[in-house]
Each structure stands twice: as C-alpha cells, then as structure tokens.
Amino acid sequence: MYIEVKDACKNYVQDGREFTALDHVSLDIEKGEFICLLGPSGCGKSTLLNALAGFEKVNSGSVKIDGKEVTAPSINNITIFQNYGLLPWRNVLKNVELGLESKKVPKEEREKTAKKYLDLVGLSGYEKRYPKQLSGGQQQRVAIARGLAVDPDIIFMDEPFGALDAITRMKLQEDILRISREEKKTIIFVTHDIEEAVFLADRIVVMMADPGRIKSIVKVPLGTHRDRTNDDFLYVRDKIFELFNMKVDDYIEYNI
Amino acid sequence: MKKLLALKNVVISIAILIIIWQILFTVSNYDAALFPSPKMALDALVEMIENGRLFENISTSMYRFAAGYLTSVTVAVLLGLILGRLPKVFQYVNPALQLLRPISPTAWMPFIVLLFGIGDVPAVVIIFIAAFFPVLLSTVAAVGNIDPIYLKVSKNFGISQPALTWKVIFPAAFPQIANGIHLALGTAWIFLVAGEMVGAQSGLGYQIIDARNNIRADILLATILVIGIIGILLDGLLKLIEKLILRSWGGAQ
Numbered sequence: 001m002y003i004e005v006k007d008a009c010k011n012y013v014q015d016g017r018e019f020t021a022l023d024h025v026s027l028d029i030e031k032g033e034f035i036c037l038l039g040p041s042g043c044g045k046s047t048l049l050n051a052l053a054g055f056e057k058v059n060s061g062s063v064k065i066d067g068k069e070v071t072a073p074s075i076n077n078i079t080i081f082q083n084y085g086l087l088p089w090r091n092v093l094k095n096v097e098l099g100l101e102s103k104k105v106p107k108e109e110r111e112k113t114a115k116k117y118l119d120l121v122g123l124s125g126y127e128k129r130y131p132k133q134l135s136g137g138q139q140q141r142v143a144i145a146r147g148l149a150v151d152p153d154i155i156f157m158d159e160p161f162g163a164l165d166a167i168t169r170m171k172l173q174e175d176i177l178r179i180s181r182e183e184k185k186t187i188i189f190v191t192h193d194i195e196e197a198v199f200l201a202d203r204i205v206v207m208m209a210d211p212g213r214i215k216s217i218v219k220v221p222l223g224t225h226r227d228r229t230n231d232d233f234l235y236v237r238d239k240i241f242e243l244f245n246m247k248v249d250d251y252i253e254y255n256i
Numbered sequence: 257m258k259k260l261l262a263l264k265n266v267v268i269s270i271a272i273l274i275i276i277w278q279i280l281f282t283v284s285n286y287d288a289a290l291f292p293s294p295k296m297a298l299d300a301l302v303e304m305i306e307n308g309r310l311f312e313n314i315s316t317s318m319y320r321f322a323a324g325y326l327t328s329v330t331v332a333v334l335l336g337l338i339l340g341r342l343p344k345v346f347q348y349v350n351p352a353l354q355l356l357r358p359i360s361p362t363a364w365m366p367f368i369v370l371l372f373g374i375g376d377v378p379a380v381v382i383i384f385i386a387a388f389f390p391v392l393l394s395t396v397a398a399v400g401n402i403d404p405i406y407l408k409v410s411k412n413f414g415i416s417q418p419a420l421t422w423k424v425i426f427p428a429a430f431p432q433i434a435n436g437i438h439l440a441l442g443t444a445w446i447f448l449v450a451g452e453m454v455g456a457q458s459g460l461g462y463q464i465i466d467a468r469n470n471i472r473a474d475i476l477l478a479t480i481l482v483i484g485i486i487g488i489l490l491d492g493l494l495k496l497i498e499k500l501i502l503r504s505w506g507g508a509q
Contacts, residue, residue, distance in 0.1 A: 075414040085409040089505030099413040
C-alpha cells in the first residue's frame with residue numbers, strides 16, 4: 001500500500017484535560033487516489049493530515065508513505081493551508097518559485113515552470129502582483145501552483161477552501177478536481193463540508209469526534225464527471241448525512 | 257496640495273516657536289550675551305557657515321554617527337535574528353540585557369574615555385550602545401512574532417538555514433525590526449551630542465561646550481538648532497528608506 005496508517009494514536013493535554021485526537025486509527029491509501037477526510041471539528045482529521053504531512057508525530061502506531069516512516073515534512077508531499085501561507089513580500093511569480101529555489105532549479109527554468117503552473121490555475125498575467133492585491137480565491141490558486149511546481153507525489157489540503165465564499169469555493173473545487181486528473185497526484189483533502197467531499201473524493205473517510213476515530217470509509221461511485229444536481233450525487237450525499245446521524249458505533253465499510 | 261498643507265503646518269509651528277523665543281528675549285532681563293535673540297542666533301549661524309566651522313563639525317559628527325549607528329544596527333539585527341530563533345538561549349541572555357539596558361550610555365563615558373582616550377571612539381561607542389538595545393530587543397521580539405505558517409511552509413518546501421533566515425525570517429520580521437531601528441535613530445542622535453560633549457575635541461557636541469567656554473550663547477543656540485534640524489532630516493531619510501524597502505517587498509503586512 002502506498003500510504004499506510006496503522007493503529008495511530010495521538011493525545012493532547014489541553015487545559016489540564018487529556019484529549020484523544022486519534023484513537024487507534026488505521027487507513028490505507030493507494031497512489032493516485034483522491035481521499036477526503038470528513039468530520040466535525042475535533043474528530044482528528046487535521047491531526048491525521050498533519051501526521052501524514054510530517055508536521056506532527058503520533059504517540060503510538062505508525063504512519064508510512066511508500067514504505068518509509070514519516071518523520072518530517074518533505075518537499076515531495078506538499079501541504080496547502082486554509083490561510084494560504086503565501087509570503088507577502090514576494091510577488092506571485094516569486095512565491096511559486098519558492099520550492100524550486102530549494103530544489104536548485106536554474107533561474108530561467110524556475111520562471112518557466114512557475115509560469116506553466118500559474119497558467120494551469122488560471123492566473124497567467126498575475127506574475128508581478130503581490131499576494132495582498134489578490135482575492136482569497138486567487139491567493140489559494142497561487143498556493144496550489146506553488147505546490148504543483150515542485151512536482152510533489154502527494155498534495156495534502158487542510159480545509160483549503162474554508163475561508164472562501166460559496167461560489168469561489170465551487171469554482172476551486174472544479175479546478176482542483178480537473179488538476180488532480182491532469183496531474184495524476186494523490187490528494188488527501190480535509191473538510192467538514194459533506195457536499196465538498198462527495199464532489200471531490202474517490203473515497204470519503206468519515207471521522208467522528210471524542211475520541212477522534214474513523215467511523216466509516218465510503219467509496220464514491222460517481223466517476224470523473226460530477227454534477228452537484230444529479231440524482232446519484234444527491235443520493236451519495238444523503239447517505240453520508242445519514243451516516244452522521246447514526247448512533248451505531250461500529251465500523252462500517254460502505255459500498256454503494 | 258496635501259504636501260503644501262503639511263508644509264504650511266511646519267512653517268506656522270516653527271514661526272510660533274520663534275515668536276515665543278523673541279517674546280521671552282524681550283521681556284526677560286538677562287544679558288543679551290547670555291540669552292540671545294533669534295536674530296543673534298541666526299547671525300551666529302551665518303558666521304559659522306561662512307568660516308566653515310559648522311560644516312567641518314557636522315561632517316565629523318555625521319561620520320561618527322554613521323559609524324556607530326550602522327555597526328550597532330547591523331550587529332544588533334544579526335544577533336537578534338539568531339537569539340530570536342533560540343528562545344532557550346535567550347532566556348539566559350535576557351536578564352543580563354535587562355540589567356544593562358536601563359543604564360544611560362553616558363554612564364559608560366568615563367570608562368570608555370579611560371580605555372580609548374579622547375577622540376572619535378568614545379562618541380562612536382556611545383552611539384553603538386544607545387542604538388544596540390532597542391534594535392536587538394525589537395528584532396528578537398519580531399522573530400518570535402512571525403506567523404508560524406511561514407515556518408511551516410518553509411519546512412515543507414525544504415528551505416533550511418541559512419536561506420531560511422534571509423529568505424523568510426528577516427523579511428517576515430522586517431516591519432517590526434524597522435520600528436526598532438527607527439526608534440534607535442532618535443536615541444542614537446541624542447547620545448551623539450552627549451558623547452561629543454564629554455569625549456571629543458570636535459563635532460557638534462564639542463561645539464556646544466566650546467561655545468559655553470567662550471560665553472557665546474548665540475553660537476550655542478545656533479548649534480542646538482542645527483542638531484534639531486539634522487535630527488529631523490535623518491528621521492525623514494530613514495522613513496524614506498523604510499518605505500522603499502517595504503514597497504520593493506510589495507508593501508508587506
């Protein structure tokens with residue numbers, strides 16, 4: 001298996017109270033999959049993502065990518081954050097070139113690659129702008145281009161569209177779906193928006209809070225072209241809704 | 257138009273100052289040699305310009321100021337960037353800094369004169385001390401206040417030291433560091449005069465002592481005016497440099 005989480009546990013002490021963010025979580029992900037980690041706040045979805053991305057370590061259990069234990073962030077696995085993380089003192093082009101600089105790519109090639117990915121996210125002509133001159137959606141596009149520019153194997157996305165308005169969010173969802181097909185990246189996407197998860201994911205990992213655990217893994221049988229108003233789409237969405245309302249505590253492998 | 261209005265305010269403000277001075281001169285009973293009128297100070301200024309002493313002293317003072325201030329800012333910023341990233345080390349350094357910081361730089365003066373003698377060095381050292389603490393402490397604080405997301409992104413994109421410092425930490429902390437550098441400019445300029453009054457035989461500070469020794473209050477007041485004007489000009493110059501840097505960084509923050 002490409003990504004392998006086995007029996008991962010993570011505890012925090014918050015305000016003197018112990019808090020279990022991940023309680024014996026196991027998960028396997030194949031190369032090229034689009035996985036959504038879906039759940040309410042406190043269900044450990046961001047903790048799981050941070051453990052996979054190498055920003056946090058689990059207390060017990062193992063987190064492996066391509067057979068190797070994850071110990072630190074790597075330029076092969078890029079994380080996209082909710083608040084973009086662009087460097088405000090660099091223009092758009094220089095922001096996208098950031099990762100290429102540490103890969104020691106020559107200057108001309110850096111510029112060429114950066115422009116290619118800016119074009120891919122629909123921001124050609126914005127090279128000389130600075131982040132604060134862009135809208136939230138455009139800034140996230142720059143962050144996505146910056147991530148893609150280093151040609152990572154995996155892209156982790158931590159509620160990347162959470163700060164955007166509904167229309168912009170839908171547009172970006174469509175774009176990230178298109179990009180994931182074109183670039184053939186493995187994407188792990190954290191969200192608390194059920195519709196977003198159904199629109200994007202090959203499989204949805206449904207998580208529950210207190211303690212943070214995986215409740216169920218749902219395969220989304222909707223193919224590559226997804227229509228939010230389609231009956232099948234609504235059917236899958238309703239199934240997930242039901243899942244959140246269910247009181248049963250046992251693990252269910254879902255196949256629709 | 258806005259600039260013209262601002263200029264109008266400056267002219268009115270200074271005119272009021274001169275009028276008050278003139279009134280005080282008229283109503284007071286002091287000897288004109290001890291408390292000269294604005295006109296007399298202006299005449300003294302013209303006299304100093306004509307005999308070249310003013311520019312000689314200004315250039316001496318500016319040289320000392322530039323040497324002390326620039327080395328101090330450079331050392332303090334570099335040290336601050338390092339200490340800001342090592343909070344555990346800074347825990348041990350900070351108490352010593354807090355002990356040294358409130359000591360007026362002039363208190364070191366006799367000691368410095370004993371060690372280095374009279375000349376350029378005491379003034380330069382005083383300025384160095386005066387600028388050092390505000391710049392160091394604001395740099396350490398600025399590095400500590402950097403949005404953690406910049407560091408997370410840097411880690412993710414494989415940016416390691418020393419590139420991390422000059423590509424990410426310094427520009428991210430710059431606005432707050434610039435505050436410290438700006439604050440230190442005023443302090444350093446104040447202590448240049450103090451330093452030259454005690455430890456030098458030339459410069460604007462010495463010119464004040466010299467004027468007192470010769471009972472030339474008109475030269476004394478004219479020199480004070482010059483010191484004030486240079487202070488304003490330096491402040492304006494620094495503001496301009498700050499603005500240029502921030503603009504080249506896309507008006508960061």
